[in-house]
Amino acid sequence: MYEKTYYATHPSMMSRATNDELRDRYLVSKLFRAGQVVLTYSHGERFVIGGAVPGATPLTLPRQADPASAKDHSLLERRELGIVNIGAVEGTVVVDGEAFRLARYDALYVPMGTRDVTFSGEGARFYLLSVPAHRVYPLRKVTLADREPMYRGSREASNERTIHQLILPHTCLSASLCLGLTRLEPGSVWNTMPPHIHERRSEIYLYFDLNDDHRVFHFMGQADSLRHIIMRNEEAVISPPWSVHMGAGTSNYSFVWAMAGENLDYNDMDVLDLCQLR
Template sequence: MTIDHETRFAVHPDAAAAMGTEDLRRHFLIQDLFQPGRIRLTYTHYDRMIVGGAVPGADPLPLETIRPNGTARFLERRELVVVHVGGGAAEIRAGEESHALQPRDMLYVGMGQEVTFRSADAGDPARLYLLSAPAHRTLPTRHLPHAAAKRMDLGARATANERSIFQYTTTIETCQIVVGMTQLAEGSVWNTMPAHIHDRRMEAYLYFDLPLEARVFHMMGAPHETRYIVMANEEAVVSPPWSIHSGCGTSAYAFVWAMAGDNVDYTDMDPAPLKDMR
Protein backbone atom coordinates (compact mmCIF):
# COMPACT_ATOMS: atom_id res chain seq x y z
CA MET A 1 0.00 0.00 0.00
CA THR A 2 1.34 3.44 -0.93
CA ILE A 3 -0.67 5.46 1.60
CA ASP A 4 0.43 6.65 5.05
CA HIS A 5 -2.09 8.20 7.42
CA GLU A 6 -2.45 9.64 10.89
CA THR A 7 -5.34 11.04 12.94
CA ARG A 8 -5.59 14.40 14.70
CA PHE A 9 -8.20 14.78 17.42
CA ALA A 10 -10.07 17.98 18.23
CA VAL A 11 -8.56 20.24 20.91
CA HIS A 12 -10.50 22.50 23.30
CA PRO A 13 -9.32 26.16 23.28
CA ASP A 14 -8.53 25.97 27.01
CA ALA A 15 -6.26 23.01 26.38
CA ALA A 16 -4.54 24.76 23.47
CA ALA A 17 -3.91 27.85 25.64
CA ALA A 18 -1.89 25.71 28.05
CA MET A 19 0.25 24.05 25.36
CA GLY A 20 3.92 24.72 24.80
CA THR A 21 5.64 24.86 21.44
CA GLU A 22 6.07 21.12 20.90
CA ASP A 23 2.48 20.29 21.88
CA LEU A 24 1.10 22.98 19.55
CA ARG A 25 3.16 21.59 16.68
CA ARG A 26 2.16 17.99 17.42
CA HIS A 27 -1.57 18.77 17.42
CA PHE A 28 -1.84 21.34 14.61
CA LEU A 29 1.21 21.27 12.29
CA ILE A 30 1.34 18.79 9.38
CA GLN A 31 4.82 18.14 7.95
CA ASP A 32 6.39 15.88 5.30
CA LEU A 33 3.29 15.87 3.10
CA PHE A 34 5.09 15.38 -0.19
CA GLN A 35 7.03 12.11 -0.37
CA PRO A 36 8.01 10.57 -3.75
CA GLY A 37 5.78 7.70 -4.78
CA ARG A 38 3.48 8.01 -1.79
CA ILE A 39 0.23 9.54 -0.58
CA ARG A 40 0.32 10.98 2.95
CA LEU A 41 -2.95 11.81 4.69
CA THR A 42 -3.95 13.41 7.98
CA TYR A 43 -7.50 12.60 9.07
CA THR A 44 -8.76 15.34 11.38
CA HIS A 45 -11.69 15.41 13.77
CA TYR A 46 -12.40 18.98 12.66
CA ASP A 47 -15.43 18.49 10.41
CA ARG A 48 -13.74 15.19 9.34
CA MET A 49 -11.48 17.07 6.95
CA ILE A 50 -8.60 15.06 5.45
CA VAL A 51 -5.44 16.97 4.51
CA GLY A 52 -2.87 15.21 2.36
CA GLY A 53 -0.20 15.22 -0.28
CA ALA A 54 0.65 12.97 -3.23
CA VAL A 55 3.81 12.79 -5.33
CA PRO A 56 3.13 10.28 -8.12
CA GLY A 57 5.66 8.95 -10.58
CA ALA A 58 4.97 7.80 -14.13
CA ASP A 59 2.97 4.82 -12.85
CA PRO A 60 -0.56 5.34 -11.53
CA LEU A 61 -0.78 6.04 -7.79
CA PRO A 62 -4.25 5.03 -6.55
CA LEU A 63 -6.13 6.90 -3.82
CA GLU A 64 -7.08 3.94 -1.65
CA THR A 65 -9.30 4.07 1.40
CA ILE A 66 -7.94 4.39 4.93
CA ARG A 67 -9.32 2.88 8.11
CA PRO A 68 -10.66 6.15 9.65
CA ASN A 69 -12.98 6.56 6.64
CA GLY A 70 -14.78 3.33 7.50
CA THR A 71 -15.70 2.77 3.84
CA ALA A 72 -14.63 0.35 1.12
CA ARG A 73 -13.57 3.18 -1.20
CA PHE A 74 -11.97 6.50 -0.31
CA LEU A 75 -14.65 8.68 -1.95
CA GLU A 76 -17.59 6.41 -1.15
CA ARG A 77 -19.04 9.14 1.11
CA ARG A 78 -16.59 11.99 0.40
CA GLU A 79 -15.65 14.71 -2.08
CA LEU A 80 -12.10 15.64 -3.02
CA VAL A 81 -10.17 18.73 -4.11
CA VAL A 82 -6.69 18.41 -5.64
CA VAL A 83 -4.46 21.49 -6.00
CA HIS A 84 -1.23 21.27 -8.01
CA VAL A 85 1.37 23.15 -5.94
CA GLY A 86 4.63 22.32 -7.70
CA GLY A 87 6.60 20.20 -10.12
CA GLY A 88 5.64 19.11 -13.61
CA ALA A 89 2.27 18.37 -15.13
CA ALA A 90 0.00 15.78 -13.52
CA GLU A 91 -2.62 13.44 -14.91
CA ILE A 92 -5.52 12.61 -12.61
CA ARG A 93 -8.00 9.93 -13.51
CA ALA A 94 -11.42 10.23 -11.85
CA GLY A 95 -13.78 7.47 -12.88
CA GLU A 96 -13.64 7.20 -16.67
CA GLU A 97 -12.25 10.70 -17.21
CA SER A 98 -8.65 11.91 -17.27
CA HIS A 99 -7.62 15.47 -16.37
CA ALA A 100 -4.27 17.17 -17.03
CA LEU A 101 -3.26 19.60 -14.27
CA GLN A 102 -0.61 22.29 -14.51
CA PRO A 103 0.86 24.09 -11.48
CA ARG A 104 -1.81 25.95 -9.48
CA ASP A 105 -4.71 24.25 -11.25
CA MET A 106 -7.48 22.69 -9.16
CA LEU A 107 -9.56 19.55 -9.70
CA TYR A 108 -12.82 18.86 -7.85
CA VAL A 109 -13.84 15.18 -7.74
CA GLY A 110 -17.37 14.26 -6.76
CA MET A 111 -18.45 11.54 -4.35
CA GLY A 112 -18.15 7.93 -5.47
CA GLN A 113 -15.29 8.20 -7.97
CA GLU A 114 -12.17 6.06 -8.09
CA VAL A 115 -9.07 8.27 -8.36
CA THR A 116 -5.49 7.69 -9.50
CA PHE A 117 -2.59 10.14 -9.87
CA ARG A 118 0.42 10.08 -12.17
CA SER A 119 3.10 12.55 -13.27
CA ALA A 120 3.67 13.32 -16.92
CA ASP A 121 7.44 13.32 -16.29
CA ALA A 122 8.81 11.05 -13.56
CA GLY A 123 11.93 13.23 -13.51
CA ASP A 124 9.83 16.24 -12.51
CA PRO A 125 7.02 14.76 -10.41
CA ALA A 126 3.94 16.78 -9.54
CA ARG A 127 3.25 17.69 -5.93
CA LEU A 128 -0.49 17.43 -5.38
CA TYR A 129 -2.21 18.84 -2.31
CA LEU A 130 -5.30 16.84 -1.32
CA LEU A 131 -8.34 17.99 0.64
CA SER A 132 -11.38 15.84 1.33
CA ALA A 133 -14.57 16.29 3.33
CA PRO A 134 -17.76 14.25 3.80
CA ALA A 135 -20.33 14.64 1.02
CA HIS A 136 -24.08 14.00 0.86
CA ARG A 137 -24.49 13.69 -2.92
CA THR A 138 -22.48 13.23 -6.08
CA LEU A 139 -21.58 16.39 -7.99
CA PRO A 140 -19.79 16.67 -11.34
CA THR A 141 -16.02 16.43 -11.43
CA ARG A 142 -14.59 19.79 -12.57
CA HIS A 143 -11.13 20.92 -13.64
CA LEU A 144 -10.49 24.60 -12.90
CA PRO A 145 -7.32 26.14 -14.37
CA HIS A 146 -5.71 28.75 -12.14
CA ALA A 147 -6.50 31.50 -14.66
CA ALA A 148 -10.23 30.68 -14.40
CA ALA A 149 -10.43 31.15 -10.63
CA LYS A 150 -12.31 34.17 -9.25
CA ARG A 151 -9.67 36.77 -8.35
CA MET A 152 -9.81 39.47 -5.66
CA ASP A 153 -6.94 41.90 -5.00
CA LEU A 154 -6.77 43.08 -1.39
CA GLY A 155 -4.48 44.86 1.04
CA ALA A 156 -1.86 47.53 0.41
CA ARG A 157 1.88 47.88 0.22
CA ALA A 158 1.78 50.39 3.08
CA THR A 159 0.45 47.72 5.45
CA ALA A 160 2.63 44.92 3.98
CA ASN A 161 -0.42 42.81 3.09
CA GLU A 162 -0.92 43.37 -0.64
CA ARG A 163 -2.23 40.04 -1.94
CA SER A 164 -4.37 38.33 -4.56
CA ILE A 165 -7.03 35.82 -3.54
CA PHE A 166 -8.04 33.15 -6.05
CA GLN A 167 -11.35 31.51 -5.14
CA TYR A 168 -11.57 28.09 -6.73
CA THR A 169 -14.73 26.48 -5.45
CA THR A 170 -16.95 29.59 -5.59
CA THR A 171 -17.20 29.03 -9.35
CA ILE A 172 -18.36 25.40 -9.04
CA GLU A 173 -20.80 23.49 -6.85
CA THR A 174 -19.53 21.44 -3.90
CA CYS A 175 -21.21 19.75 -0.96
CA GLN A 176 -19.27 21.54 1.78
CA ILE A 177 -15.63 22.03 0.88
CA VAL A 178 -14.40 25.57 0.09
CA VAL A 179 -10.90 26.01 -1.36
CA GLY A 180 -8.81 28.85 -2.71
CA MET A 181 -5.29 30.20 -2.97
CA THR A 182 -3.70 33.46 -1.83
CA GLN A 183 -0.55 34.94 -3.34
CA LEU A 184 1.38 37.62 -1.44
CA ALA A 185 2.85 40.43 -3.53
CA GLU A 186 6.59 40.98 -3.42
CA GLY A 187 7.41 43.06 -0.37
CA SER A 188 4.23 42.01 1.48
CA VAL A 189 4.36 39.48 4.30
CA TRP A 190 1.06 39.63 6.23
CA ASN A 191 -2.01 37.56 5.36
CA THR A 192 -5.52 37.69 6.81
CA MET A 193 -4.84 40.53 9.23
CA PRO A 194 -7.00 41.86 10.83
CA ALA A 195 -7.89 38.29 11.66
CA HIS A 196 -11.22 36.52 12.01
CA ILE A 197 -12.76 33.26 13.13
CA HIS A 198 -15.64 31.26 11.68
CA ASP A 199 -17.23 29.14 14.39
CA ARG A 200 -19.24 27.17 11.83
CA ARG A 201 -16.23 25.94 9.82
CA MET A 202 -12.70 24.69 10.34
CA GLU A 203 -9.84 25.69 8.04
CA ALA A 204 -6.50 24.35 6.90
CA TYR A 205 -3.59 26.28 5.38
CA LEU A 206 -0.75 24.98 3.22
CA TYR A 207 2.12 27.46 2.90
CA PHE A 208 4.25 27.07 -0.24
CA ASP A 209 6.51 28.95 -2.66
CA LEU A 210 8.74 29.84 0.30
CA PRO A 211 12.53 29.96 -0.12
CA LEU A 212 14.36 27.17 1.70
CA GLU A 213 15.52 29.33 4.58
CA ALA A 214 12.33 31.42 4.87
CA ARG A 215 9.62 30.85 7.45
CA VAL A 216 6.03 31.85 8.15
CA PHE A 217 4.92 32.63 11.68
CA HIS A 218 1.37 31.24 11.64
CA MET A 219 -0.87 32.90 14.22
CA MET A 220 -3.53 30.78 15.92
CA GLY A 221 -5.58 30.55 19.11
CA ALA A 222 -8.64 32.28 20.49
CA PRO A 223 -8.46 36.04 19.78
CA HIS A 224 -7.83 36.80 23.45
CA GLU A 225 -5.23 34.01 23.83
CA THR A 226 -3.06 33.86 20.70
CA ARG A 227 -0.14 31.56 19.93
CA TYR A 228 2.08 30.97 16.90
CA ILE A 229 3.69 28.09 15.02
CA VAL A 230 6.84 28.61 12.91
CA MET A 231 6.35 26.90 9.53
CA ALA A 232 8.56 26.06 6.56
CA ASN A 233 7.80 25.58 2.87
CA GLU A 234 5.05 23.07 1.97
CA GLU A 235 3.89 22.55 5.54
CA ALA A 236 0.21 22.64 6.50
CA VAL A 237 -1.61 23.67 9.64
CA VAL A 238 -5.06 22.83 10.98
CA SER A 239 -7.14 25.75 12.27
CA PRO A 240 -10.02 24.89 14.64
CA PRO A 241 -13.30 26.85 14.33
CA TRP A 242 -12.50 28.81 17.51
CA SER A 243 -9.06 29.93 16.28
CA ILE A 244 -7.80 32.86 14.28
CA HIS A 245 -5.65 31.94 11.27
CA SER A 246 -3.17 34.48 10.06
CA GLY A 247 0.49 34.57 9.19
CA CYS A 248 3.54 36.75 8.69
CA GLY A 249 6.44 35.53 6.57
CA THR A 250 10.09 36.43 6.21
CA SER A 251 9.50 36.69 2.45
CA ALA A 252 6.60 36.64 0.01
CA TYR A 253 4.79 33.30 -0.26
CA ALA A 254 1.55 31.65 -1.31
CA PHE A 255 -0.90 29.47 0.57
CA VAL A 256 -3.87 27.22 -0.14
CA TRP A 257 -6.77 27.66 2.26
CA ALA A 258 -9.56 25.15 2.66
CA MET A 259 -12.69 25.08 4.80
CA ALA A 260 -15.32 22.51 5.71
CA GLY A 261 -18.35 22.80 7.94
CA ASP A 262 -21.92 24.02 8.03
CA ASN A 263 -21.96 26.19 4.89
CA VAL A 264 -20.03 27.27 1.80
CA ASP A 265 -20.43 31.03 2.36
CA TYR A 266 -16.97 32.55 1.94
CA THR A 267 -18.04 35.74 3.76
CA ASP A 268 -19.33 33.90 6.87
CA MET A 269 -16.79 35.08 9.44
CA ASP A 270 -16.62 36.85 12.78
CA PRO A 271 -14.00 39.63 12.96
CA ALA A 272 -11.28 39.67 15.59
CA PRO A 273 -10.42 43.39 15.90
CA LEU A 274 -6.78 44.11 16.62
CA LYS A 275 -7.70 46.14 19.70
CA ASP A 276 -9.29 43.04 21.26
CA MET A 277 -6.50 40.57 20.50
CA ARG A 278 -4.08 39.41 23.14
Protein backbone atom coordinates (compact mmCIF):
# COMPACT_ATOMS: atom_id res chain seq x y z
CA MET A 1 0.00 0.00 0.00
CA TYR A 2 2.76 2.45 0.97
CA GLU A 3 5.50 2.74 -1.60
CA LYS A 4 7.97 3.96 0.99
CA THR A 5 8.19 4.50 4.75
CA TYR A 6 10.17 7.43 6.16
CA TYR A 7 11.44 7.03 9.72
CA ALA A 8 11.96 9.75 12.31
CA THR A 9 15.57 10.98 12.48
CA HIS A 10 17.86 12.72 14.96
CA PRO A 11 19.59 16.03 14.04
CA SER A 12 23.03 14.57 14.81
CA MET A 13 22.85 12.39 11.69
CA MET A 14 22.82 15.42 9.39
CA SER A 15 26.55 16.13 9.58
CA ARG A 16 27.45 12.58 8.54
CA ALA A 17 24.80 11.97 5.90
CA THR A 18 25.73 11.92 2.22
CA ASN A 19 23.58 13.79 -0.28
CA ASP A 20 22.04 10.50 -1.38
CA GLU A 21 21.20 9.62 2.23
CA LEU A 22 19.54 13.00 2.76
CA ARG A 23 17.43 12.46 -0.33
CA ASP A 24 16.51 8.95 0.75
CA ARG A 25 15.39 10.08 4.24
CA TYR A 26 13.55 13.31 3.43
CA LEU A 27 12.74 13.63 -0.30
CA VAL A 28 9.35 12.33 -1.48
CA SER A 29 9.32 11.94 -5.26
CA LYS A 30 7.29 10.31 -8.06
CA LEU A 31 3.98 10.94 -6.32
CA PHE A 32 2.09 11.90 -9.48
CA ARG A 33 1.78 8.99 -11.91
CA ALA A 34 -0.90 8.73 -14.55
CA GLY A 35 -3.70 6.37 -13.57
CA GLN A 36 -2.42 5.72 -10.06
CA VAL A 37 -2.86 6.63 -6.41
CA VAL A 38 0.61 6.72 -4.84
CA LEU A 39 0.96 6.82 -1.04
CA THR A 40 3.99 7.10 1.24
CA TYR A 41 4.18 7.02 5.04
CA SER A 42 6.21 9.23 7.38
CA HIS A 43 6.62 8.44 11.09
CA GLY A 44 6.93 12.21 11.66
CA GLU A 45 3.38 12.98 12.92
CA ARG A 46 2.39 9.78 11.03
CA PHE A 47 1.81 11.73 7.83
CA VAL A 48 0.53 9.92 4.76
CA ILE A 49 1.82 11.84 1.72
CA GLY A 50 0.39 10.96 -1.68
CA GLY A 51 -0.79 11.83 -5.13
CA ALA A 52 -3.69 10.78 -7.36
CA VAL A 53 -3.69 11.32 -11.14
CA PRO A 54 -6.92 9.96 -12.66
CA GLY A 55 -7.16 9.10 -16.32
CA ALA A 56 -10.17 7.89 -18.30
CA THR A 57 -11.45 5.93 -15.28
CA PRO A 58 -11.80 7.10 -11.67
CA LEU A 59 -9.32 6.19 -8.95
CA THR A 60 -10.20 5.08 -5.43
CA LEU A 61 -8.31 5.85 -2.24
CA PRO A 62 -6.96 2.43 -1.16
CA ARG A 63 -8.07 0.66 1.97
CA GLN A 64 -5.48 -0.31 4.56
CA ALA A 65 -3.24 -3.15 3.40
CA ASP A 66 -0.61 -3.13 6.13
CA PRO A 67 0.15 -3.78 8.89
CA ALA A 68 -1.88 -6.97 9.14
CA SER A 69 -3.87 -5.61 12.10
CA ALA A 70 -5.25 -2.81 9.89
CA LYS A 71 -5.90 -4.83 6.75
CA ASP A 72 -9.10 -3.93 4.87
CA HIS A 73 -9.95 -1.04 7.19
CA SER A 74 -10.71 2.36 5.67
CA LEU A 75 -7.59 4.52 5.45
CA LEU A 76 -9.60 7.31 7.11
CA GLU A 77 -11.01 5.21 9.93
CA ARG A 78 -8.93 7.27 12.41
CA ARG A 79 -7.49 9.86 10.03
CA GLU A 80 -8.40 13.14 8.35
CA LEU A 81 -7.36 14.06 4.81
CA GLY A 82 -6.49 17.25 2.95
CA ILE A 83 -6.65 17.29 -0.86
CA VAL A 84 -5.36 20.03 -3.19
CA ASN A 85 -5.73 19.99 -6.97
CA ILE A 86 -2.39 21.22 -8.36
CA GLY A 87 -3.29 20.30 -11.94
CA ALA A 88 -4.26 22.69 -14.71
CA VAL A 89 -7.64 20.96 -15.20
CA GLU A 90 -10.65 20.78 -12.90
CA GLY A 91 -11.31 17.40 -11.32
CA THR A 92 -13.92 15.74 -9.13
CA VAL A 93 -13.56 14.14 -5.71
CA VAL A 94 -16.46 12.01 -4.45
CA VAL A 95 -16.58 11.52 -0.66
CA ASP A 96 -19.06 8.85 0.49
CA GLY A 97 -21.30 9.69 -2.47
CA GLU A 98 -21.02 13.50 -2.29
CA ALA A 99 -19.23 15.06 -5.29
CA PHE A 100 -16.97 18.13 -5.21
CA ARG A 101 -15.50 19.88 -8.25
CA LEU A 102 -11.98 21.11 -7.50
CA ALA A 103 -10.44 23.70 -9.81
CA ARG A 104 -6.72 24.45 -9.80
CA TYR A 105 -5.56 25.26 -6.23
CA ASP A 106 -8.90 24.31 -4.65
CA ALA A 107 -8.69 22.20 -1.49
CA LEU A 108 -11.00 19.71 0.19
CA TYR A 109 -11.01 18.70 3.85
CA VAL A 110 -12.18 15.10 4.36
CA PRO A 111 -13.03 14.08 7.94
CA MET A 112 -12.17 11.04 10.01
CA GLY A 113 -14.55 8.14 9.51
CA THR A 114 -14.97 8.62 5.76
CA ARG A 115 -15.37 5.28 4.02
CA ASP A 116 -14.85 5.94 0.31
CA VAL A 117 -12.98 8.63 -1.66
CA THR A 118 -12.71 8.58 -5.47
CA PHE A 119 -10.90 10.87 -7.89
CA SER A 120 -11.75 11.64 -11.52
CA GLY A 121 -10.90 14.14 -14.23
CA GLU A 122 -8.17 13.72 -16.83
CA GLY A 123 -5.56 16.41 -16.29
CA ALA A 124 -6.34 16.88 -12.58
CA ARG A 125 -3.50 16.19 -10.15
CA PHE A 126 -4.58 15.66 -6.57
CA TYR A 127 -2.06 16.10 -3.76
CA LEU A 128 -3.01 14.14 -0.63
CA LEU A 129 -2.01 14.70 3.00
CA SER A 130 -3.44 12.69 5.88
CA VAL A 131 -2.74 12.63 9.62
CA PRO A 132 -4.37 10.94 12.63
CA ALA A 133 -7.47 12.64 14.04
CA HIS A 134 -9.31 12.50 17.36
CA ARG A 135 -12.73 13.84 16.33
CA VAL A 136 -14.91 14.39 13.28
CA TYR A 137 -15.08 17.85 11.72
CA PRO A 138 -17.30 18.91 8.79
CA LEU A 139 -16.43 17.93 5.24
CA ARG A 140 -15.59 21.17 3.44
CA LYS A 141 -14.33 22.54 0.14
CA VAL A 142 -12.00 25.55 0.42
CA THR A 143 -11.05 27.91 -2.43
CA LEU A 144 -8.51 30.72 -2.62
CA ALA A 145 -11.39 33.21 -2.46
CA ASP A 146 -12.64 31.95 0.90
CA ARG A 147 -10.22 34.07 2.90
CA GLU A 148 -8.21 37.24 2.32
CA PRO A 149 -4.67 36.20 1.33
CA MET A 150 -1.54 37.28 3.18
CA TYR A 151 1.04 39.27 1.23
CA ARG A 152 4.62 38.90 2.40
CA GLY A 153 8.13 39.83 1.25
CA SER A 154 9.19 42.28 -1.43
CA ARG A 155 10.46 42.33 -4.98
CA GLU A 156 13.67 44.00 -3.78
CA ALA A 157 14.38 41.04 -1.47
CA SER A 158 13.36 38.48 -4.17
CA ASN A 159 10.70 36.98 -1.89
CA GLU A 160 7.42 38.68 -2.87
CA ARG A 161 4.75 36.05 -2.29
CA THR A 162 1.08 35.41 -1.55
CA ILE A 163 0.08 32.99 1.21
CA HIS A 164 -3.30 31.27 1.17
CA GLN A 165 -4.34 29.62 4.44
CA LEU A 166 -6.64 26.80 3.37
CA ILE A 167 -7.02 24.45 6.35
CA LEU A 168 -6.57 26.35 9.62
CA PRO A 169 -9.05 27.05 12.46
CA HIS A 170 -10.24 30.38 11.01
CA THR A 171 -10.86 28.89 7.54
CA CYS A 172 -11.61 25.18 7.94
CA LEU A 173 -11.73 23.18 11.17
CA SER A 174 -9.49 20.12 11.54
CA ALA A 175 -8.17 17.92 14.32
CA SER A 176 -4.46 18.51 13.66
CA LEU A 177 -3.87 19.16 9.96
CA CYS A 178 -2.79 22.66 8.87
CA LEU A 179 -2.45 23.28 5.14
CA GLY A 180 -1.91 26.19 2.79
CA LEU A 181 -0.56 27.35 -0.53
CA THR A 182 2.15 29.93 -1.20
CA ARG A 183 2.79 31.42 -4.66
CA LEU A 184 5.88 33.46 -5.50
CA GLU A 185 5.64 36.40 -7.89
CA PRO A 186 7.78 36.50 -11.06
CA GLY A 187 11.30 37.62 -10.15
CA SER A 188 11.01 36.22 -6.61
CA VAL A 189 12.68 32.95 -5.63
CA TRP A 190 13.07 32.85 -1.82
CA ASN A 191 10.29 31.32 0.30
CA THR A 192 9.56 31.29 4.01
CA MET A 193 11.49 34.37 5.01
CA PRO A 194 12.60 34.76 7.71
CA PRO A 195 13.58 31.09 8.21
CA HIS A 196 12.15 29.36 11.26
CA ILE A 197 11.52 26.06 13.00
CA HIS A 198 8.38 24.51 14.54
CA GLU A 199 9.47 22.56 17.62
CA ARG A 200 5.93 21.25 18.13
CA ARG A 201 5.06 20.37 14.53
CA SER A 202 6.46 18.58 11.52
CA GLU A 203 6.00 20.16 8.09
CA ILE A 204 5.83 18.90 4.52
CA TYR A 205 6.58 21.10 1.50
CA LEU A 206 5.48 20.21 -2.04
CA TYR A 207 7.19 22.37 -4.67
CA PHE A 208 5.41 22.72 -8.01
CA ASP A 209 4.66 25.10 -10.89
CA LEU A 210 8.30 24.65 -11.96
CA ASN A 211 9.43 24.01 -15.52
CA ASP A 212 11.40 20.81 -16.11
CA ASP A 213 14.70 22.67 -16.36
CA HIS A 214 14.28 24.60 -13.08
CA ARG A 215 15.11 23.53 -9.53
CA VAL A 216 14.53 24.55 -5.91
CA PHE A 217 17.36 24.40 -3.36
CA HIS A 218 15.62 23.36 -0.13
CA PHE A 219 17.63 24.16 3.01
CA MET A 220 17.23 22.07 6.15
CA GLY A 221 19.07 21.06 9.33
CA GLN A 222 19.89 23.04 12.44
CA ALA A 223 20.77 26.71 12.21
CA ASP A 224 24.51 26.21 12.74
CA SER A 225 24.85 23.31 10.28
CA LEU A 226 22.56 23.72 7.29
CA ARG A 227 22.32 21.19 4.48
CA HIS A 228 20.35 21.32 1.24
CA ILE A 229 18.43 19.09 -1.14
CA ILE A 230 18.00 19.99 -4.81
CA MET A 231 14.39 19.43 -5.84
CA ARG A 232 12.46 19.09 -9.09
CA ASN A 233 8.89 19.99 -9.96
CA GLU A 234 6.23 18.16 -7.92
CA GLU A 235 8.61 16.76 -5.34
CA ALA A 236 7.91 16.98 -1.59
CA VAL A 237 10.29 17.21 1.34
CA ILE A 238 9.82 16.25 5.00
CA SER A 239 10.89 18.85 7.56
CA PRO A 240 11.31 17.44 11.10
CA PRO A 241 10.45 19.67 14.10
CA TRP A 242 14.13 20.40 14.77
CA SER A 243 14.88 21.51 11.21
CA VAL A 244 15.03 24.92 9.57
CA HIS A 245 13.03 24.99 6.35
CA MET A 246 13.46 27.51 3.57
CA GLY A 247 14.21 27.39 -0.13
CA ALA A 248 15.36 29.31 -3.18
CA GLY A 249 14.54 28.44 -6.77
CA THR A 250 15.96 29.18 -10.19
CA SER A 251 12.59 30.79 -11.00
CA ASN A 252 9.38 31.62 -9.17
CA TYR A 253 7.19 28.66 -8.16
CA SER A 254 4.39 27.55 -5.83
CA PHE A 255 4.39 25.24 -2.84
CA VAL A 256 1.84 23.55 -0.64
CA TRP A 257 2.82 23.49 3.02
CA ALA A 258 1.24 21.14 5.51
CA MET A 259 1.83 20.77 9.24
CA ALA A 260 0.63 18.53 12.05
CA GLY A 261 1.59 18.19 15.68
CA GLU A 262 0.60 19.55 19.07
CA ASN A 263 -1.36 22.61 17.99
CA LEU A 264 -3.03 24.51 15.17
CA ASP A 265 -1.42 27.91 15.83
CA TYR A 266 -0.02 29.13 12.50
CA ASN A 267 2.29 31.60 14.26
CA ASP A 268 3.85 29.07 16.64
CA MET A 269 7.40 29.22 15.35
CA ASP A 270 10.92 30.16 16.42
CA VAL A 271 12.15 32.78 13.95
CA LEU A 272 15.87 32.77 13.09
CA ASP A 273 17.98 35.70 12.00
CA LEU A 274 19.76 35.03 8.75
CA CYS A 275 23.01 35.95 10.49
CA GLN A 276 22.52 32.90 12.75
CA LEU A 277 22.68 30.49 9.84
CA ARG A 278 25.84 28.73 8.73
